[in-house]
Structure formats: structure tokens, C-alpha cells
Amino acid sequence: MAYTSVDSKAMDEAWAAGIRTKAVDVVDTSHCLATLMCPRHPNAEDPASLLAKAIEASDRFMAGSTICLEVEGSGSVPDYIAESIDLLNGYSVKIIIVCDGASTHLPGPLLSDELREAVCKASPGGMLWHPVAKELVYSTIY
Structure with missing residues (x-):
């Protein structure tokens, strides 16, 4: 499915809730990195749904994208981020979450097993770009 006005609205x-696009970087001819900056407390009644729609829209914007959810500030990953992954309901997307020096993928310190498993389930497989390590890594956690 192509990027549409529904995606633009999402x-x-x-953005109005505080989730901002930090950058869309072309890593190489087959990989792009779209980073969504995720505040700890978005200004929305249902931030998980809002983020899930933004993840899908970001993925449709450029084929072969890795969607990085970068949590602002220190501390654990806010619940709405894990909930947004569950709300993707079978929509396959390469996601990496970065929070307080840890991420969902090696190399480096790792986030919780539960969060890593949710990200793995959403993944179509293959390689994704690790924004901290600046290298391609497997999208699975095992």
C-alpha cells in the first residue's frame, strides 16, 4: 500500500501529540531509517493507537525502512510504546526501539525480553539498520 492522505493525517x-519525525536517513540503496521521537507522556487520549498509525505511515513512506522509536529522556520504555506494537495487528514492519542507552537489538545493552519479543513478532524478517551501532543487524532477536 502506498503512502496516502490517511498516512499524512496520522x-x-x-506530531500534535508530541511524537516527532527526527529524520529519514538513506543508509544505502536498500535501507532507510525513519526515526520517531517518542515523548514519555504524549498529549493524546490514546497514544498507543496514535503511535501505531504513525509507525505504519512511516513504513509506507519509504519501502525497506527501519522504523526507530527513540524514547526521549531516561528511564524505562513507556507502556504506550509496547502497546502500539501490539496494535499493529499483523502489519509487518522492521522496528527498533532505543531508550536510555539500550535497544531491542544487539549489539549493546538490551531492553526487556517482552518488548524484544513483541518487536520480533512484528518483523517481516531480514535485516534492519541499528541506529546506535550504525550497522545492519538481523531483525529477529534470537
Whole structure:
């Protein structure tokens, strides 16, 4: 499915809630990195749904994207982020979450097993770009 006005609306609503697009970087001819900056407390009644729609929209914007959810500030990953992954309901997307120096993928310190498993379930497989390590890594956690 191509990026449409529905996706544009989803991104506008995410932005209004404080979820911002940090960058879209072309890593190589087959990999792009789209980073969504996720505040600890978005200004939305249902931030999980809002983020899930923004993830899908970001993925449709450029084929072969890795969607990085970068949590602002220190501490654990806010619940709405894990909930947004569950709300993708079978929508396959390469996601990596970065929070307080840890991420969902090696190398480096790792986030919780539960969060890593949710990200793995959403993944279509293959390689994704690790924004901290600056290298391609397997999208599975095992």
C-alpha cells in the first residue's frame, strides 16, 4: 500500500501529540531509517493507537525502512510504546526501539525480553539498520 492522505493525517496527529519525525536517513540503496521521537507522556487520549498509525505511515513512506522509536529522556520504555506494537495487528514492519542507552537489538545493552519479543513478532524478517551501532543487524532477536 502506498503512502496516502490517511498516512499524512496520522503523522499530523502524532506530531500534535508530541511524537516527532527526527529524520529519514538513506543508509544505502536498500535501507532507510525513519526515526520517531517518542515523548514519555504524549498529549493524546490514546497514544498507543496514535503511535501505531504513525509507525505504519512511516513504513509506507519509504519501502525497506527501519522504523526507530527513540524514547526521549531516561528511564524505562513507556507502556504506550509496547502497546502500539501490539496494535499493529499483523502489519509487518522492521522496528527498533532505543531508550536510555539500550535497544531491542544487539549489539549493546538490551531492553526487556517482552518488548524484544513483541518487536520480533512484528518483523517481516531480514535485516534492519541499528541506529546506535550504525550497522545492519538481523531483525529477529534470537
